[in-house]
Amino acid sequence: MNAESGVFSTPPGHLLQLLLDGAPRTRAQLTAETGLARSTVRARLDALVGLGLVGDHADGVSTGGRPPGRFAFNPRARTVLAAEVGATHAVVAATDLNGAVHAARRLAVDVTDGPEPVLAHLLRSWRDLLATDDDWAAAPLAGLGLGLPGPVEHSTGRLNRPPLMPGWDGFDVCARIRADFDAPVLVDNEVNLMALGEHTSFPGVDDMIVVKVATGIGAGFISNGALHRGAAGAAGDLGHITAPRAEDTPCRCGDSGCLEAVASGTAVAAALRAKGLEARTAADVVSLVRMGNAEAGQAVRQAGRTIGDVLAGCVSMFNPAVIVVGGALAEAGDMLLAGVRESVYRHSLPLATESLRIMPAQAGANSGVIGAAAMVAQHVLSPAAVNDQLS
Numbered sequence: 001m002n003a004e005s006g007v008f009s010t011p012p013g014h015l016l017q018l019l020l021d022g023a024p025r026t027r028a029q030l031t032a033e034t035g036l037a038r039s040t041v042r043a044r045l046d047a048l049v050g051l052g053l054v055g056d057h058a059d060g061v062s063t064g065g066r067p068p069g070r071f072a073f074n075p076r077a078r079t080v081l082a083a084e085v086g087a088t089h090a091v092v093a094a095t096d097l098n099g100a101v102h103a104a105r106r107l108a109v110d111v112t113d114g115p116e117p118v119l120a121h122l123l124r125s126w127r128d129l130l131a132t133d134d135d136w137a138a139a140p141l142a143g144l145g146l147g148l149p150g151p152v153e154h155s156t157g158r159l160n161r162p163p164l165m166p167g168w169d170g171f172d173v174c175a176r177i178r179a180d181f182d183a184p185v186l187v188d189n190e191v192n193l194m195a196l197g198e199h200t201s202f203p204g205v206d207d208m209i210v211v212k213v214a215t216g217i218g219a220g221f222i223s224n225g226a227l228h229r230g231a232a233g234a235a236g237d238l239g240h241i242t243a244p245r246a247e248d249t250p251c252r253c254g255d256s257g258c259l260e261a262v263a264s265g266t267a268v269a270a271a272l273r274a275k276g277l278e279a280r281t282a283a284d285v286v287s288l289v290r291m292g293n294a295e296a297g298q299a300v301r302q303a304g305r306t307i308g309d310v311l312a313g314c315v316s317m318f319n320p321a322v323i324v325v326g327g328a329l330a331e332a333g334d335m336l337l338a339g340v341r342e343s344v345y346r347h348s349l350p351l352a353t354e355s356l357r358i359m360p361a362q363a364g365a366n367s368g369v370i371g372a373a374a375m376v377a378q379h380v381l382s383p384a385a386v387n388d389q390l391s
Contacts, residue, residue, distance in 0.1 A: 006193050008319020009127050011044070011382070011383070011387050012044045012047040012386060012387060012390055012391075013382070013383030013384065013385070013386030014383045015030065015034065015041070015044045015048065016048055016053060016054065016383070016386055017173075018030065018033060018034070018071070018382065019048075019072060019073040019382060020069065020073050020381065021073075022072060022073055022075075022094065022098075023072070023221060023287040024057045024070035024071060024072040025070060025071055025072070025125065026069065026070050026071070027041050027042060027045065027069065027071070030045070030071070037250045038196065039216070040242045042240065045071055047390050048071075048386075049071075049373060051386070051389060051390070052074060052077035052078075052140075053077050053078075053227065053381075053386070054071050054072065054073060054074060055071070055072055055074040056069045056070075056071055057069070057070040057071065057072055057074075058216065059371065062079070062136070066281055073097075075096040075097040075098035075100065076096045076097075076139060076144035077097065077139060077140075078096070078097050078139055078140055078141065078380070079094055079096065079102070079130075079136055079137065079139045079140070079141055080094070080095045080096070080097065080099075080141075080142050080143060080144070080145065080372075080373040080376045080377065081093075081094055081126045081129070081130075081141065081143075081144045081145075081181070082094075082144070082145045082146070082193070082368075082369040082370075082372035082373045082376070083122050083125075083126070083144075083145070083146050083147070083369060083372065084146075084147040084190050084193060084368025084369050084371075084372060085109060085111065085118065085146070085147060085148050085149060085190065086109075086111075086149055086190065086214065086215070086216070087110075087111055087149055087153065087164070087214075087215040087216070088108070088109065088110060088111075088281075089106060089107065089108060089109060090106070090107045090118075090121070090122060091104060091105070091106050091107070091365065091366065091368060091369050092104065092105050092107060092125045092126055092129065092369070093105075093129075093366060093369040093373070094126075094129045094130065094136065094137070095369065095370070095373040096136065096139075096373075097142060097373075097380075097381065098377070099197075099200060099370040099371075099373040099374050099376060099377070100139075101134065101366055101370070102134065102136045102337050102367065103128075103129050103134070104366060104369065105125055105128075105129070106365075107121060107122075107125060109121060111148075111149060111164070111165050111168070112164060112165065112166060114166060114167035114168065114172065115167055115168050115171045115176065116167075116176075118336055119173065119176050119177065122146070123177065123180050123181075126144070126181075127180075128198075128241060135252075136203045136384075137176040141183045142183065142376060142380045143183045143184035143185065143186065143376040143379065143380050144177055144181055144183060144184070144185045144186070144376065145185075145186050145187075145188075145193070145371075145372030145373055145375045145376040146173065146177070146185070146186070146187045146372060147174070147187075147188055147189065147190035147191075147192070147193035147194070147369075147371070147372055148162075148168075148187060148188075148190060149162070149189075149190050149191070149215075149218075150162025150163065150165050150168065151189065151214065151231050151233070151234060151237065152187055152188050152189045152192075152233060153232070154186075154187070154188050154229055154233045155233070156172075156174070157172070157173045157174040157186065157187035158170050158171065158172060158173065158187075159171065159173075161304065163216075163252045163254075164252055165169075165320075173185075173187050174187060175368050176184075184376065184379060184380060185258065186372075186375050186376055186379055188229075188233075188372075188375060189218065189220075189233075189236070190212075190218070191210065191211075191212045191218035191219060191220045191236060192220045192229065192369050192371070193220075193228055193238065193369075193371030193372045193374075193375060193383070194210055194212055194220060194221025194326065194361075194363075194367045194368045194371055195208075195209075195210035195219075195221065195227060195236075195371065196220070196222075196227055196370070196371030196372075196374045196375060197223055197363045197366070197367035197368055197369070197370035197371030197374065198210045198220075198326070198361060198362060198363050198367050198371075199222050199371075199374075200367055200370060201362035201363050202272040202322055202324075202364065205321050205362075206223075206224050206225040206321070207222060207223055207224070207299020207318070207320045207321050207322075208221075208223070208318065208320050208321060208324060209221055209222075209311070209314060209315075209318065209320045209321065209322075209323045209324070210222070210323075210324045210361075211238065211307065211311070211323065211324065211325050211326070211327075211340075212326055212327035212331055213263070213264060213265060213282075213289050213303070213307065213326075213327040213328070213329040213336065214265050214269075214282055214323065214327035214329060215265055215266050215281075215282065215328070216239050216260050216264050216266070217238055217239035217259055217260045217263060217264050217276055217307065217327075218236060218237065218238055218239055219236040219237075219238040219314075219376070220236050221235055221318065221319075221320075227375075229340055237239045238259060238307075238310060238311075238314075239258060239259050239260030240253055240255065240258045240259070241258070241310050242257045242258065242259075243257060243258065243259040243261075243262055243263065243306050243309065243310055244261050244306065244309050245262075245304070245306075246259070246261060246262040248259070249261040249262050249267075258323065259306065259307065259310050261307040262303075262306055263303040263304075263307050264282075264303075264329070265281065265283075265285060265327070265328050265329040266282065266300050267280070267303070268282070268285050268300060268303050268329065269281055269284055269285050270283065271299055272285065272295065272296055272299055275295060275302070276297065277293070277295065278359060279296070281328075282327075282328035282329045283328060283331075285299070285329060285332065286328065286329065286331045286332045287299065288389065289332040289333065289335060290332070290333070296332075297332075297335050299337040300329065300332045300339070301335045301336070301338060301339040301367070302334050302339060303329065303336060303339065304335065304336040304337065304338060304340040304341075304342070304343075305339040305340070305342055305343045306339075306343075307325075307336075307339070307340055308339060308340040308341065308342060308343025308344045308347075309343045310321065311340065311343070311344050312343060312344050312347035312348045313347075313354065314347075315344055315348040315349075316348050316349050316352055319352050319356065321355065321356065321360045322356070322358075323340070323344070323356065323357070323359070324338055324359055324360070324361050324362070325340055325358065325359070325360060325361065326361025326367065327361075329363065330360060330380050337358065337359075337360060338357055341358045344356070344358060354363065
């Protein structure tokens with residue numbers, strides 16, 4: 001293929017993909033990398049600069065005459081609104097296209113109230129964030145990303161029979177949000193977005209499992225550097241895999257013997273209440289552990305072992321490089337992680353665990369909104385989306 005034939009095969013949206021790594025490049029470097037004619041590269045760059053997605057960093061090294069311009073991706077060209085909703089709380093944030101958080105708020109919500117009041121609360125909070133006087137608030141809105149605590153059909157943004165979320169089944173979340181914001185809206189399971197957020201803390205890791213242990217238990221899978229949703233978007237439903245020695249324990253999903261029924265924060269709290277301890281939530285369990293309560297510590301470690309028993313099968317099948325464990329119950333410290341490690345290393349194949357790292361979550365409380373922002377950015381910065389803006 002000669003340089004000119006690349007005019008049609010490398011439109012501006014494809015050229016942008018080279019610049020998303022953040023490294024500034026001159027026109028000459030981009031010409032060499034793409035094989036396009038210099039005039040074509042210039043035209044493509046002009047189009048991207050016009051959108052604000054690329055900035056001209058005129059600091060290149062010159063060999064005489066006018067210094068060559070250096071062009072780089074401009075993540076502050078757009079603002080992303082993101083939210084992660086749990087069973088009893090939510091985090092809303094405004095970020096740039098790289099997921100850098102401009103502003104964030106933690107909200108008290110109850111998903112059992114139904115979609116209308118919960119989404120109305122999120123929408124008000126997003127509008128409040130945009131009402132600030134900061135420079136970033138004036139940037140055009142790229143889109144909105146939302147994580148919800150139930151099975152989500154990603155292509156439509158609708159939940160499918162979510163346990164303990166009355167009124168949410170089949171509700172058109174995207175349409176409700178677009179009624180207030182004229183921008184792309186993407187919805188996914190909250191743990192999938194946590195996985196995307198955690199993945200940003202592990203550069204170079206292409207295969208990992210992220211586990212959230214809180215009111216329920218879920219997992220997100222990063223495979224070959226991308227989120228793996230599965231054929232119907234149901235991948236990662238770790239909490240409803242049958243756990244060893246849990247056959248008769250009823251689960252909120254209507255089945256029995258699920259991992260979530262015996263090892264979630266809710267399940268551990270119930271077991272401690274049965275022993276006379278005051279524990280209603282995962283946070284109560286964490287408080288007991290931090291106060292040195294031996295029974296609570298043992299219960300959390302056993303929960304980790306049970307989770308590890310289920311994860312061992314995932315490790316043998318999926319062969320991740322890293323397992324990340326987060327969520328409310330993980331805040332109990334090393335107890336949960338120690339139990340997970342104990343079971344995984346005991347029951348998985350040696351080849352799969354030889355270099356496997358099992359670690360606490362790294363991205364902090366904002367991992368879900370960082371992941372939601374990454375989901376939106378991947379969508380709006382795709383070659384097709386950028387080329388559509390220019391057409």
